[in-house]
Amino acid sequence: MLREWRLNLKLNLKRRPGGAPVYVQIAHGLVAEIRRGRLIAGEVLPGSREMAEELGVNRKTVVVAYDELIAQGWLTSRGTKGTFVSAKLPEPKARPARLALDGPRSRGEGPQFSRLAPPMDVPVLFPRPGLLSLDDGTPDTRLFPAESFARAYRSAMTIAGKVGKLGYGDPRGSPNLRGAISRMLNVDRGLATTPDRVCLTRGSQMAIYLVSRIMIRNGDGVVVDDLTYPPAREAFRAAGANILRVHVDDDGTDMDSLEKTCRRHRVRLVYLTPHHHFPTTVLLNPDRRLRLLGLASQFGFTIVEDDYDHEFHFQHQPLLPLASFDPSVLYIGSMSKLLSPSLRLGYISAPEKFIERAAQEICLIDRQGDPVTEDAVAELVESGEVRRHANRVLKIYAARREKLAVMLRAELDDAVDFRLPDGGLAFWLTFATSSHLDRLEQNAPKNGLQFLPSGSFAGKEDGRRGIRVGFAGLDDAGIRDAVRRMKAAIGP
Amino acid sequence: MLREWRLNLKLNLKRRPGGAPVYVQIAHGLVAEIRRGRLIAGEVLPGSREMAEELGVNRKTVVVAYDELIAQGWLTSRGTKGTFVSAKLPEPKARPARLALDGPRSRGEGPQFSRLAPPMDVPVLFPRPGLLSLDDGTPDTRLFPAESFARAYRSAMTIAGKVGKLGYGDPRGSPNLRGAISRMLNVDRGLATTPDRVCLTRGSQMAIYLVSRIMIRNGDGVVVDDLTYPPAREAFRAAGANILRVHVDDDGTDMDSLEKTCRRHRVRLVYLTPHHHFPTTVLLNPDRRLRLLGLASQFGFTIVEDDYDHEFHFQHQPLLPLASFDPSVLYIGSMSKLLSPSLRLGYISAPEKFIERAAQEICLIDRQGDPVTEDAVAELVESGEVRRHANRVLKIYAARREKLAVMLRAELDDAVDFRLPDGGLAFWLTFATSSHLDRLEQNAPKNGLQFLPSGSFAGKEDGRRGIRVGFAGLDDAGIRDAVRRMKAAIGP
Numbered sequence: 005m006l007r008e009w010r011l012n013l014k015l016n017l018k019r020r021p022g023g024a025p026v027y028v029q030i031a032h033g034l035v036a037e038i039r040r041g042r043l044i045a046g047e048v049l050p051g052s053r054e055m056a057e058e059l060g061v062n063r064k065t066v067v068v069a070y071d072e073l074i075a076q077g078w079l080t081s082r083g084t085k086g087t088f089v090s091a092k093l094p095e096p097k098a099r100p101a102r103l104a105l106d107g108p109r110s111r112g113e114g115p116q117f118s119r120l121a122p123p124m125d126v127p128v129l130f131p132r133p134g135l136l137s138l139d140d141g142t143p144d145t146r147l148f149p150a151e152s153f154a155r156a157y158r159s160a161m162t163i164a165g166k167v168g169k170l171g172y173g174d175p176r177g178s179p180n181l182r183g184a185i186s187r188m189l190n191v192d193r194g195l196a197t198t199p200d201r202v203c204l205t206r207g208s209q210m211a212i213y214l215v216s217r218i219m220i221r222n223g224d225g226v227v228v229d230d231l232t233y234p235p236a237r238e239a240f241r242a243a244g245a246n247i248l249r250v251h252v253d254d255d256g257t258d259m260d261s262l263e264k265t266c267r268r269h270r271v272r273l274v275y276l277t278p279h280h281h282f283p284t285t286v287l288l289n290p291d292r293r294l295r296l297l298g299l300a301s302q303f304g305f306t307i308v309e310d311d312y313d314h315e316f317h318f319q320h321q322p323l324l325p326l327a328s329f330d331p332s333v334l335y336i337g338s339m340s341k342l343l344s345p346s347l348r349l350g351y352i353s354a355p356e357k358f359i360e361r362a363a364q365e366i367c368l369i370d371r372q373g374d375p376v377t378e379d380a381v382a383e384l385v386e387s388g389e390v391r392r393h394a395n396r397v398l399k400i401y402a403a404r405r406e407k408l409a410v411m412l413r414a415e416l417d418d419a420v421d422f423r424l425p426d427g428g429l430a431f432w433l434t435f436a437t438s439s440h441l442d443r444l445e446q447n448a449p450k451n452g453l454q455f456l457p458s459g460s461f462a463g464k465e466d467g468r469r470g471i472r473v474g475f476a477g478l479d480d481a482g483i484r485d486a487v488r489r490m491k492a493a494i495g496p
Numbered sequence: 497m498l499r500e501w502r503l504n505l506k507l508n509l510k511r512r513p514g515g516a517p518v519y520v521q522i523a524h525g526l527v528a529e530i531r532r533g534r535l536i537a538g539e540v541l542p543g544s545r546e547m548a549e550e551l552g553v554n555r556k557t558v559v560v561a562y563d564e565l566i567a568q569g570w571l572t573s574r575g576t577k578g579t580f581v582s583a584k585l586p587e588p589k590a591r592p593a594r595l596a597l598d599g600p601r602s603r604g605e606g607p608q609f610s611r612l613a614p615p616m617d618v619p620v621l622f623p624r625p626g627l628l629s630l631d632d633g634t635p636d637t638r639l640f641p642a643e644s645f646a647r648a649y650r651s652a653m654t655i656a657g658k659v660g661k662l663g664y665g666d667p668r669g670s671p672n673l674r675g676a677i678s679r680m681l682n683v684d685r686g687l688a689t690t691p692d693r694v695c696l697t698r699g700s701q702m703a704i705y706l707v708s709r710i711m712i713r714n715g716d717g718v719v720v721d722d723l724t725y726p727p728a729r730e731a732f733r734a735a736g737a738n739i740l741r742v743h744v745d746d747d748g749t750d751m752d753s754l755e756k757t758c759r760r761h762r763v764r765l766v767y768l769t770p771h772h773h774f775p776t777t778v779l780l781n782p783d784r785r786l787r788l789l790g791l792a793s794q795f796g797f798t799i800v801e802d803d804y805d806h807e808f809h810f811q812h813q814p815l816l817p818l819a820s821f822d823p824s825v826l827y828i829g830s831m832s833k834l835l836s837p838s839l840r841l842g843y844i845s846a847p848e849k850f851i852e853r854a855a856q857e858i859c860l861i862d863r864q865g866d867p868v869t870e871d872a873v874a875e876l877v878e879s880g881e882v883r884r885h886a887n888r889v890l891k892i893y894a895a896r897r898e899k900l901a902v903m904l905r906a907e908l909d910d911a912v913d914f915r916l917p918d919g920g921l922a923f924w925l926t927f928a929t930s931s932h933l934d935r936l937e938q939n940a941p942k943n944g945l946q947f948l949p950s951g952s953f954a955g956k957e958d959g960r961r962g963i964r965v966g967f968a969g970l971d972d973a974g975i976r977d978a979v980r981r982m983k984a985a986i987g988p
Contacts, residue, residue: 077782165642206865210861298585332608358612
């Protein structure tokens with residue numbers, strides 16, 4: 005009669021016909037039997053011919069399995085004497101539950117993984133089948149000039165291949181794109197930057213992350229608005245910042261509130277979205293802009309200006325960034341709204357000392373970005389294609405902004421409060437009563453709607469709540485559909 | 497006679513003809529005069545017509561400049577009474593040295609930037625004009641199937657555009673590529689992973705970085721080899737790890753040394769490159785593999801297996817990873833060596849709990865990767881193109897490996913010691929005497945050579961030194977050239 009382990013091996017092999025290659029299955033099966041203590045140290049194994057017949061496989065498969073286990077230390081070969089189970093095995097009790105052979109259901113989660121830090125509060129939204137997403141202000145990627153981009157990509161790849169630029173390069177990013185972006189910032193946004201003061205990042209989020217790693221030491225005060233961009237706040241928190249909140253109202257960040265905070269705490273960074281405040285869309289007013297620069301000077305904090313959707317302003321020409329008037333401002337921008345989030349292209353313009361440290365930090369995080377994508381975008385910036393694209397979509401987005409306003413007024417006038425945003429790609433909705441909002445959130449899933457939780461912008465229990473509704477990604481029908489689903493969720 | 501500030505404004509405008517748009521120059525010029533205290537709070541400005549004539553610009557340009565400064569708070573308009581300097585200015589001493597107008601030479605480095613953390617020791621190499629790079633084992637990107645990839649990229653972009661996948665998606669990465677990689681790992685490398693246990697990263701470096709962020713708390717013991725991959729060691733160090741070094745010899749990491757370390761310290765992670773040790777290229781031997789699994793079980797540490805160039809093995813079929821025999825191993829792989837570093841595609845296969853935390857961490861770091869690149873690579877993996885490419889280049893690299901060995905023996909036999917590597921894309925060179933190595937390093941630049949500093953692998957003063965020489969990226973002529981330059985640098 006066959007020993008138990010041989011029977012097991014045979015049965016397991018038959019049970020998993022669609023799994024790993026047969027030699028791997030045999031190897032894993034033998035290890036499982038060794039680990040369970042049914043095959044013991046020093047035991048001789050059947051010859052490969054006998055084993056092959058027994059398992060109904062090619063003899064060579066058994067030889068490969070034995071060889072693999074010899075190379076891995078589980079078996080040893082003593083020449084003509086045969087193949088033996090290794091004399092020095094790990095303790096037989098060794099984590100049987102973690103065996104690869106037990107298959108996908110066993111997740112192999114050792115005790116190490118139970119002490120992982122608790123989950124963070126970084127809400128993210130992405131399309132899920134059957135759900136209409138009210139995004140927080142992303143562009144309509146159907147309008148993305150995919151043809152031109154694919155052409156530019158192909159040409160950048162050909163060139164890069166020829167000049168050996170498909171390997172590792174400058175951690176700050178492609179010189180072409182750093183040049184193109186620094187020119188764009190100087191000409192369109194009044195900065196006085198240079199390619200050496202620009203660092204490319206994987207989306208604006210990575211620029212925020214770099215700021216958090218480079219500028220913050222444990223316990224440093226970082227000011228954010230009481231309604232703000234959650235991934236920025238959480239990145240600062242994760243870096244050990246003491247998060248200080250200041251009030252934001254219809255004129256942007258309240259400077260009295262900021263000054264009071266500066267008098268009470270050592271403030272290292274002030275993170276703002278002065279152009280189109282996230283999430284409320286308001287513009288930081290003139291007096292406050294000036295006062296902010298004064299406070300920065302007086303209290304020695306650094307301003308982080310996140311200008312994530314600079315281009316999309318509907319009332320007048322976009323305002324020059326604060327960084328145009330003070331080059332110590334850490335200025336963050338993105339191609340995500342202008343072109344597409346999928347390109348993962350953001351940037352930071354900052355003093356050279358910061359950029360040098362950023363390059364080192366990037367070497368630890370991800371080494372560099374994709375030079376082909378970067379060069380392709382540089383080509384579209386330099387050729388004027390990006391600017392033409394911006395002009396084209398601005399008109400489309402302006403119409404969608406109108407449409408959403410009209411629909412909200414027509415369908416949800418009693419429940420919803422909003423201000424037509426001067427710029428940016430989203431509305432900020434507040435609600436007549438908290439029960440309106442509660443009903444909307446509760447009933448959203450069954451009405452096929454998803455959006456960021458209303459409490460995530462304040463990020464604390466008693467904070468202000470609201471919903472951010474991006475309009476750029478929705479066409480007329482989409483806007484109608486979204487508003488009607490909201491209405492249905494809120495109910496009578 | 498014109499007031500001093502008007503004269504200044506005029507002169508500065510003339511001096512910078514190629515700079516920012518004229519309205520921005522006027523606005524910046526006015527702010528500079530205000531900051532220097534030559535234009536004072538409450539002062540009335542000349543009318544736009546007068547100003548335009550004086551500066552020799554279009555009147556509209558002055559109007560736009562005034563409007564911008566009104567929106568920024570520096571000026572106020574009192575209707576028909578004219579335009580005035582704001583009554584509430586920041587302190588006039590406010591950082592005059594940081595003015596944007598002072599141009600690129602002034603780097604705007606406020607005092608904040610002098611307290612940045614000191615630079616880290618992360619040596620990186622990238623091509624510089626006129627220098628031949630001895631890389632640390634990167635593929636020949638001239639062999640990269642750029643045509644196929646550009647086609648796959650274009651098609652992935654078209655599909656993604658149609659199904660709305662150019663926006664934000666799953667932080668773990670494209671489901672297509674996670675599926676393709678998990679199948680590849682199961683079929684080719686004997687893992688038992690699933691798409692939900694795979695997370696895509698921007699190169700293997702980001703996988704290492706994620707491990708450092710998720711697994712390490714301040715002071716945790718992390719074991720690395722005494723010769724190791726510097727960016728990994730530095731990422732662990734930056735996360736607050738207590739770096740513990742164990743000896744590596746011709747059979748890989750010494751397990752007696754590891755066991756001793758485990759008895760003395762609480763070890764949380766052990767980072768290894770068991771397949772082709774970095775930098776020494778050796779394979780971890782069978783007894784040690786088995787013992788490592790036993791020690792992990794006994795002391796409760798987690799194994800981080802960095803299998804950065806799994807495919808390239810010249811002696812026999814690549815060995816199955818440790819992760820094939822223990823699913824609690826954090827298994828890191830990369831497309832950088834297999835396809836091209838420029839794609840920035842790595843991955844980690846790990847228990848689901850780890851992957852869930854990784855997704856949250858990614859939301860803070862860079863939100864996600866590029867779904868089009870990811871889908872294009874998935875297409876090349878699934879179509880078999882990647883496998884065919886690997887087979888094709890393996891033959892080429894095998895010949896280059898031979899060539900480098902022959903050249904080193906012929907030209908540098910007295911100075912250099914090496915072992916023909918069984919796998920991987922680089923040689924590890926040690927030197928007959930330290931003065932040979934010193935001369936090589938000293939004279940490399942003037943012989944047009946660059947390589948990673950010989951001390952960087954040990955990363956401490958009295959550590960072992962050597963040079964890693966990648967052969968895959970050099971053709972016959974390149975190999976001859978490299979060895980001759982090395983010989984010239986070492987001298988007689």
